[in-house]
Amino acid sequence: MKPDWRRFETGRQWFHILFGGALLAGSLALGPQNTRHAYFFALLLGLFILHLKMRGHKLPVIDYVLARFERKTAVFAGQGALMYFAGALFILSFAPFDFALAVIAIVAFGDGFATLVGLHGKWPLPWNPRKKTEGLLAFIFSAVAISSLVLPLQHALAYSIMLGILETIDGPVDDNLLLPVAATFLYYAVPFGA
């Protein structure tokens, strides 16, 4: 992996973690109903910004953030952030608040640390050589650490392992959306639901 790309991805993931942490703190302060409303309006704002970008408008601050943190492979402007808000609003709508917060934290911290550690990893995963075993372990450890603040430890561990493995499978849908939607199904499908 080229050093420039590694530096870009490191900055991007720290932004991802800090942004997720700030949203989590805000959600805890606002409570369930206000959090849903806040995420709804944030998603609307994000979609309106995407609309303006698709219409070719220049938005200096947004353009700077996109240039600094958006992957070149993004299908549309602000893909990562929009997927994050869409996934978070989905799980906040369909799962209990504590569980939703735990998954939002897992996406922010688990996904972020998985990439930060995986960038320097040496052991490829047997089912996906592009991703590293160290990254998966970093996902699970950080996800358990943060989600156990709101979930019982054994539930935090089980969901972190399942979502960590899911994160290592390459698919067309962004992890920021895939993980919350999958977690919502897991919550109702797996009998030890929190």
Next chain:
Amino acid sequence: MSWDQAWLAFAVFFETFQYLAFVVAILAAIAFLPRRRIFLQSLVLTVVAAFALKLFFQQDRPCVLVEGLVACPSDFGMPSIHAAFAGVFFMGSLGTRFAAWVVFPVALLIAYSRIYLGVHSSEQVIAGFALAVAAYLANWLYVEKKEAAKK
């Protein structure tokens, strides 16, 4: 006419002619939207998922407890299918010339009218919108990446 009367007239008009409005909107979408395949796939996925979720959650509408401004529908309330439809149209029109002036305001008015009429709570409306956005974004990425892989 007061603001309340105007708002009620819009909400009741839409409630009365909702099926006609839906058919007209679909035809207009097929004629004018830029990502028709993604729009139609998302619409089907959203509708199927919304009906399945209604049956799964079996959550009552607010008008079951407190009488609304129109007759209370007999099915469950979570999520709002009106809001889900409005959400798919909202997403489908992103980037088009008429989106900001026509589709966005109408979609939001339709979603809010469900709360105003008392047939949905704000959570049920937000859930319908969230479902539509998630379905559309997932479809968008899936189709774009599949087409990029073909090239």
